[in-house]
Amino acid sequence: MFCDLYTPEGEQIAQTPWQRYPRPQLRRDSFLNLNGRWEFMVQADEALPKRYEREILVPFCPESLLSGQKIHPAEGSFLFYRRGFVLPEGFNRGRVLLQIGAADQQLDCYLNGKWIGGHLGGYERMTFELTDALEEHNELVLRVRDDLRDKTQPYGKQTMRRGGMWYTPVSGIWQTVWLESVPREYVHALRIRADDCRAEIDTGDPSLCGELRVTTPQGEICCPLVGGKAVVEPEHPSRWSPEHPYLYHFVLTAGQDRVESYFALRRLEIRRLDGIARLCLNGRPYFFHGVLDQGYYSDGLFTPADPSCYERDILTMKSLGFNTLRKHIKIEPEEFYYQCDRLGMAVVQDMVNNGEYRFLRDTLLPTLGFQRRRDQALHPDPAERQAFFAGMEAAVRQLDNHPCIVGWTIFNEGWGQFDSTAAYRRLRALDDTRFIDAASGWFSGGESDLDSRHIYFGPWRLRAGSRPLVLSEFGGCCLAVEGHRFHPGRAYGYSAARNREALARAVLGLYEKRVLPAVKKGLCAAIYTQLSDVEDEINGLVTYDRKVVKLDAEPMRALAQRLQEAVSGKEKDERTVCADSPSEGRRTGE
16 A cells, blocks of 8 residues: 655655656766665565565655555564566666665665675665676566664664654665666766865766866856866856855766766855854855754655655745754755755755664763763774764765765764764865864864854853854754644653744744854854654654744744844844743753
8 A cells, every 4th residue: 555645735746756866966868767666575584585475665665654564674674675677778888787875774686686786884875787687677686684773883863662852763775776877987976176266076087088068157168077087167156155056067078978967166164253263154254054954754754755855845944044954863865965055055964873872871961961071982892983984984975075065963962972083083084175063062072173062951151162163953942733743642842832923932032042142252053953843853843744834934034134144243233033032941852
């Protein structure tokens, strides 16, 4: 039994979901989408099944309503996906590649009974070459195994017993599966390094030569690709920002391969202005006014019904005046980051935690103020540490080209945290262009670019020091919208409002009395919890089903303007947003 696919506005989506090209920064015209109905089987042993008793809709995880299954397989089970395909005439240009956006957690690929390869890691894309095993009629089998009892691999907010700030677990395939064909010699990847006036495009293959044709506001320019690299220096640079998200689109030709991509010009810096360390975008102090974005959806869990749902979330937050999303402990499909690039939404990207979590050590005591802790010896298991670094490095490789990403968060509130200084240095070696928050919330004794605080309850002690001061989580006021709740009998958050008017007073009053005064004294960013309700959590600015926006846009946009004026020194004290104080907190959390 499958659920029909609809947008929150009630528009029906094609029953074969996720038809958009899934890799916007390395696009080819050879594309065969394998999303849709697959044969599906769950069993305890790893042997390929002789029969398949179920059917699943890919790319939705079996726990989701949209998958047609709505089951969570027992931990450690093997999930088998099978479908046949025939390549269209002329599709094979020399090599045929299978691309999978992500599958949680360990995947093995078989084609026509032959093992092709495997991948470990639940949040990154994978590629398998099928060329030598292809036949006229092909049988593709994907075997996936996930086990949350083992905390070695990154798992984020997933838990075997969901509730509160921990959510329904996800297993199996949860991003697009597709085929592409490439010539024998082809562009495997692009790495784009850009500032506010120059971009270098590197294929990683010094044997490749060709050209780039770049579209600029002044017309098309042609740049040579020599030794696998090309440099683009537009005569009149258009710089990217959330207010002006200009993208330079280009076509790269190398031998018989042709790919489309894009870059943006923008610069991130930390500067001392009037004695205060400020975050700057394109040479000017900028206030990163954001919300926490968990990336969960009521019908698809990790995967929304359609890629347009990302666009809708981004535009809704922009309509409320926000310019930043903190993507919280989840790596999204690349379509999400493309929409942030295109529409103008800065992203602070969290790494995905692994290791053991303890409520007393990692949440309760720090919330009460016990935030001094050395982290070098924490989570000492070598396999856990290596798995975390592998996930971190994969995230940077996969997302590094997206101009919307302005910062990385390594550890959140001590979850899996270990030797944050070593982790910071390792990440800085991978990316020397973005801000790095090594320890978001507390336990921040090591090296980091930012002084990062979480405040859900008092006291509010926000005093700028040698590092730029950011409020990386706060707020979390709950408003229950009946008819749009995941679990009507449960509510989780940090304060409560009885109606829309009370929520507006609480949110605007919190910014007026706490955030705005801190901006004038050095606060550089603030991340409100959160974009949407998620399961028991009802502290979102929109409901879990995305059908109700809980705040009016006009006063929120006025607030956003005041925040930018404050960081640039133009704030006028006589202007007010709201004089009412926020509701009092009632529960602790993340």
